[in-house]
Amino acid sequence: MSDAPSRILEVRDFCVDYGKVRALSDATLHVQAGSIVTVIAPNAAGKSTLLNAIMGVLPSTGVVAFGGKATQGGIE
16 A cells, blocks of 8 residues: 555646637646645746636646546546
8 A cells, every 4th residue: 555645636638729829738747635836937838827717717738637537627
């Protein structure tokens, strides 16, 4: 048995487009259970876009898995 924490959130090959403009391209994020995570980047780098797409507010492509289960249209 492993003592390593499990992944609570996994985002793979994540892309978000605004019309013809690609705002995020092939983003990947892994969050371990019990961890605290922050997203730090310059203005207009896609931080809010990433979080809104993970929550399903924005349409996206790629994989979002929460608690080991793939979601469609964001985290429920």
